[in-house]
Amino acid sequence: MGTISPREEEMFQFTQENLKYATEESIGKRPDQVFVREPTPWNLYSRFDWPEVQRILRPIGARVTTILIDLVELKRDILYNPGTPSAWYVNYDVMRLKNNISVSWDSRDMTNTLHDISYNVTVDSNFPSRIQCWSSWGVDMERSEALPVFLNFSDSVILMRGEKVVAKLVLTKVRVEFEVEFETVLQGRVGVNYSGRHRGHHFWALDVAEVQEKADLPKKIHSKEVIKIDFFKNGHVEFERQPKSQ
Incomplete structure (x- = not known):
């Protein structure tokens, strides 16, 4: 008021x-x-x-307008066995990845309030990471923050003699867009x-x-306020076998 x-x-x-x-x-x-x-x-x-x-x-209301989910390859390791059969292990623990939040406003009939708005977004419920930021009413804002993604898993693959495998770390990238009406x-x-x-x-x-x-x-x-949030979650490893070396 x-x-x-x-x-x-x-x-x-x-x-x-x-x-x-x-x-x-x-x-x-x-x-x-x-x-x-x-x-x-x-x-x-x-x-x-x-x-x-x-x-x-x-x-007076809020609604989710868009949810986009993509798989993104963040890292790849090449595993090669030149000798006897053996198991190769791939371990991932913590990575810091850039998460984004942006805010834009419908400029038609924008009121001149002096209120600040705080944003506190939890981007992963299993291993909570948060984006915290502030902006002024009616002012477009974009914030990027490198947050830890806790992977805490390992995987293994058996390589025969001369076999080569590409181990790809894949994460789910999520974009959520929603509107808040005032x-x-x-x-x-x-x-x-x-x-x-x-x-x-x-x-x-x-x-x-x-x-x-x-x-x-x-x-x-x-x-109307439009909020867009990009974040990563649910990492896993994909193995892609390559032709054997001659």
Whole structure:
């Protein structure tokens, strides 16, 4: 929640003309001045304890839009047996791999909030690794972080004389994309001044929802955040036998 900004006044079409028209429609006379926040010449909001027009931002929905899964070869070892049959072992323990998170915003009607948003993403439930980062509301962001992937496995293959095998370390690369939708609504009072009294009063306060209704102004502003996460998991070894050496 925060006091409405000049940018948000534009988004909600809070021009002087629209607000004066709405006031006239509501209480029967066109005012000389209208206000949505301090400062005012008479300190109306503090003097009469009126609430300024406030923006309220809230999430209204989230959905996964894309899940892409690919196998990626990260490493290969060539095993060759020039002599007697023997077992060859391939061991993998921990590798540090680059994981990514990116955030983009639908720029249409973006509100001017000053909030920071924190992201805490667990990329593997078996051996938790996390990407932690922060960004400001409405600001596109991309972050890469080399996180440990705990493989903790070994595999073996029997090689006959002259046999060659390529041992390939393969991991699953996952991309998840999802959208979070927000809406911004208003609450508070629109301050009104009449140079000459109207119904015995110079100053009036109208509920902002009534003003929006009378002038047929937008009541909600929608924005959308798109989050993309790339990470690795589920390593395994694939053996590919090569033709024997002559």
